[in-house]
Amino acid sequence: MLGEYNVTYRPRTSVKGKILADFLIEMSGEVSQPVSAAETQEEPWTLFTYGSSCVDESGAGLILTSPQGAEFTYALRFQFTASDNEAEYEALVAGLQIAARMEVKNIQVLVEVLENKSIKEKEVATVIEEDGPTWMTQLVDYLKEGTLLGDEKEARKLRLKAPQYELLEGVLYRRLFLTPWLRCVGPLQAEYVMREIHKGTCSMHAGPRSVLAKSIRLGYYWLTMHKDARDMIQKCSDCQVHRPVTRHPQQHLTLITAPWPFYKWGIDIAGPFPEGPGKVKNLIVVMDYFTKWIEPKAVATITGGQVKKFVWDNIVCRFGIPGEIISDNGKQFSDNPFKDWCDKLNITQRFASVKHPQSNGLVERANRSLGEGIKSCLGEGNKNWGEELSHVLWAHRTMIKLSHGDTPFSQTYGTKAVIPAEIGMLTYRTATVDMVNNDEEMRLNLDLLEERRERAAICEAKAKSKMMKYYNARVRGVAFRPGEFVYRSNDASHAVAGEKLGPK
Structure with missing residues (x-):
């Protein structure tokens, strides 16, 4: 509709941190008349603001409460990308503008603060700490101090591998071409990541390739990703009990032939x-x-x-x-x-x-x-x-x-x-x-x-x-080593009928 009058709409850009100071300067010019002592002692209104942003959009929520307890709730969706802090500033500015139009003279602003932490410091410490040197130690030493090993072949191998990594604030990252950098983790950290992805709160006991792909999408990397994921899933008892029954042959076909008729x-x-x-x-x-x-x-x-x-x-x-x-x-x-x-x-x-x-x-x-x-x-x-x-x-x-x-x-x-x-x-x-x-x-x-x-x-x-060629192409061999635990499907495994949710 605005195009008919040669008027174009341009969305508002992100707001910097100085918006509060600019807003107070604008408001100071409008309120130039002296206010009586009775008005200044008026009971305050309460403004609660919350701003949030994601990859696609950002928004804010406002709750304005009068001294008598009446609540005015507003939900805002911004038409521009913003960080969490910028969304909070926008929410505060919008709340103050609404209060000014309602001629509110005394207002108290509250910003949401998380008092109870969802993860304790001990839990985080056990995840990020590693015991002793890991596969990252040599790379970190080389990128940080230029230290090389005594073996000439190993030193050359380390120099060729180092350009694929970057050290930022003491954290090692793996460079990739089409995705963001991946944070390199040690054995304990990798075990924690795989455990959370495979059987954590938001998981479904997926296969090794799914665990590997999700770890990369989340931004983690270690050298033996696929092997570690496969070994962990093979030791998962729930996966062994409820895994689909494979229909692929496990051994090669043995042909039965007769040398002459009726033999x-x-x-x-x-x-x-x-x-x-x-x-x-x-x-x-x-x-x-x-x-x-x-x-x-x-x-x-x-x-x-x-x-x-x-x-x-x-x-x-x-x-x-x-x-x-x-x-x-x-x-x-x-x-x-x-x-x-x-x-x-x-x-x-x-x-x-x-x-x-x-x-x-x-x-x-x-x-x-x-x-x-x-x-x-x-x-x-x-x-x-x-x-x-x-x-x-x-x-x-x-x-x-x-x-x-x-x-x-x-x-x-x-x-x-x-x-x-x-x-x-x-x-x-x-x-x-x-x-x-x-x-x-x-x-x-x-x-x-x-x-x-x-x-x-x-x-x-x-x-x-x-x-035989077609049959052997479908063979999926299964080999067991001494000491490995094997789930045996027999009558004892199905003693308790679970119907649809029971073992295969």
């Missing part, structure tokens, strides 16, 4: 399922590590004798005696009669780590695939899941596996299987089949099966190498 098998128990005909409710599942061929059997109970009979009927009598069988630590696998039977046939048993089914991950994945397939094929109220098992199994055997780029059926029998869709709607292969020369072509496929398996082995080796 290495993985076996596991799937279930329990809803009880079907014959009271069957469990599945014994085996899978060949080379061809990915799956053999399951529905059983009512799981015993060592049943596992022995299943391996004999479905593996030994069809594909020969295996070299290795990988299983978990169940009694049906680790105890007799299955154990003695494996020893007699010279079959090596490999057991997965306790509570770590990923050690036998291939057959575990097969169990999940069979369960998902059966569940998808079952209709509502249909509990005869055993009838759907053969259909799901056929689908798996004729499905191309990404690991070796071929189907388990083709790797086992040397030819591609004909599925029902090719009979309902003829393809080129089924429409042009030569029944006269078909047997000869089948024998030729068997002769070429060895070459196909070699290509599959090479393809699987490449796939596993790629998978």
Whole structure:
């Protein structure tokens, strides 16, 4: 609005300390008439002022109290930057101007004074005092007196490092390019700073990088900032109890490979399922590590004798005696009669780590695939899941596996299987089949099966190498040294249920 009249507004600049003297000189000219003794003995008004400033703005608060107890409260916001002292002067000047306009003749001014100190002198002394020399001692001596060490290499190193520091009033500061200078602190001071930032009054048990970044933003520096923050947090019991459960692997991946088909098998128990005909409710599942061929059997109970009979009927009598069988630590696998039977046939048993089914991950994945397939094929109220098992199994055997780029059926029998869709709607292969020369072509496929398996082995080796590279890139190793305290997450750690605020 003032621009129309060629009038510009310029905010008031900061007020110097002589404002009180200038104000008294201005007021002395206005009050030139003598005042009666009765007026001078009038009860005084009370003016309480408070001024404060921050990075963005400054302001003041006023409370003017009459002799009868009536209070007049004012809050002021200044449109210019000012220090705390300048804000106090502005608050006092504004209060006196308000009192003059109200024709107050006798006034008493009060300024806020902190009588009780928030931190005792002893506490401050324990924070800033250091016992003996620190990493700053040599730098301070060199910047203050030019003292160098006797070792020529160390002296040269100190001379090169010294320009990065500045000594002001006995306090050492670190020079930085983009931030203000950082105050250098010793070990005791650094421990106090980290403790206050990590678990002090205004803290949240942040990680080492957050503690480090906040220390720098507050203006502190010492040589081993990141290491000290990491060591302190590793010793914090609350952080160990409530830290997020890491999902990164802690050890490198160990590949399980098979030298030839039907040499290495993985076996596991799937279930329990809803009880079907014959009271069957469990599945014994085996899978060949080379061809990915799956053999399951529905059983009512799981015993060592049943596992022995299943391996004999479905593996030994069809594909020969295996070299290795990988299983978990169940009694049906680790105890007799299955154990003695494996020893007699010279079959090596490999057991997965306790509570770590990923050690036998291939057959575990097969169990999940069979369960998902059966569940998808079952209709509502249909509990005869055993009838759907053969259909799901056929689908798996004729499905191309990404690991070796071929189907388990083709790797086992040397030819591609004909599925029902090719009979309902003829393809080129089924429409042009030569029944006269078909047997000869089948024998030729068997002769070429060895070459196909070699290509599959090479393809699987490449796939596993790629998978191992991705897995190992996510490994976060954890190493413990003798004497270190370790928080062990077990049933005793969760004895008291804390719901959302309990341990992980």
